[in-house]
Amino acid sequence: MNDTRQHQLGDLQFAIMRVLWERREATASEVHAALLAERGLAPTTIATMLKKMEAKGVVDHRTEGRRFIYRPLVQEREVRRSMVRDLVSRLFQGDATALVNHLVTEKELDREEWLRLKAMLQEGEDQGNE
Amino acid sequence: MNDTRQHQLGDLQFAIMRVLWERREATASEVHAALLAERGLAPTTIATMLKKMEAKGVVDHRTEGRRFIYRPLVQEREVRRSMVRDLVSRLFQGDATALVNHLVTEKELDREEWLRLKAMLQEGEDQGNE
DNA sequence: AAATTTCGACTACCCGGGTCGTACTACCTG
DNA sequence: CAGGTAGTACGACCCGGGTAGTCGAAATTT
Structure with a gap:
């Protein structure tokens, strides 16, 4: 379905x-x-x-x-989720951190983006535990 | 070519x-x-x-x-780069941080992965300058 | 040497994304 | 009312990923 x-x-x-x-x-x-x-x-x-x-x-x-x-009929979120998930599973055997690692080491992120990313991570500090 | x-x-x-x-x-x-x-x-x-x-x-x-x-004839790095780049450009208008943001907010990363990611970012502190 | 296995060549499909041309129809306008 | 217009239906193709059967030659086995 x-x-x-x-x-x-x-x-x-x-x-x-x-x-x-x-x-x-x-x-x-x-x-x-x-x-x-x-x-x-x-x-x-x-x-x-x-x-x-x-x-x-x-x-x-x-x-x-x-x-x-x-x-x-489908939400943008769902499509993005599933397409990203698909790529991660194909290219990185499902390891999402490997994708981030890729972005970092392959310099897909420039210095400015890098900083924004760090800030974003700091911000989401208290997520994931409940 | x-x-x-x-x-x-x-x-x-x-x-x-x-x-x-x-x-x-x-x-x-x-x-x-x-x-x-x-x-x-x-x-x-x-x-x-x-x-x-x-x-x-x-x-x-x-x-x-x-x-x-x-x-x-092609290197794994190149293929990954280009496929990730392609996805980012299609799904996130080329904004790689939006992809990371997606991974975080869509909970594609579990707690354990999340920690690894943070560690990785800390470690790669001194990159981005060339 | 004969039989069998191995391996590449060639061919044929299916499917789905993508791109249109043409045909048909309902509508609007002079 | 006639003719152009807008908008859908239908069908035709191309292309590339994927899947595999069959064929023929070469190698190996008996």
Whole structure:
């Protein structure tokens, strides 16, 4: 039911979801308009993708007059969780700290980000125990 | 040339690479044997995959007698880097700290991992300057 | 030498993400 | 009312990851 596979989204699919998450619902052409700048896709491409995504169960639509109003069925949190989890399990055998370690040693974080990270950790000091 | 697309590996491909990285080279059947436990794949599947991967440029082979000895052409570091980078750019608009933040707030780290992470950060205190 | 195993080559699929072109239909507008 | 417009439906492809069967040649075994 709450299949985690539904949370694995391709690039375009994720971009479409971002639009849907931002606004809380949108028509195909609104999505198309929103993505036109970064990708130059045909309107039908978006429509087709939305249809496939609906079949997959990640979005839903309601008909209003002539047009379909799409609405996300999965939460951004869930998708991120599952995609990150997937990557961690593939690349780091499920060890999330190994990922952080990777970010640090591979200098994916610059000095400034590094500091922010430390601050964040300090802040969340009292979490995890209950 | 050093196409970053070559560093995007599928699940099986990554598993195969892990074997190749561990040993420094291996035949198709050695890889197959190594992966037989976790995945129950036919030997031909591995062979086909290796061929595809060679076409893609991530592995290489040398003939010894009549068997192919495969050797990785891309480094594990590079692949991890590029795959993590890709995910971060898709899911977090390139903000790596947002990923760490995600790990923390979504409780992807348990108490024990959390401590290790803090220790690691303390340890790496003097990095980031070059 | 004959039979059997081994291993690569080739081929064929399936599936899902992605990209559209075309067709059809309801609608609006001159 | 006719013609353009908007918006969905349908179907066609491409591509790459993944899975594997079959075939033929070479090596090994009996």
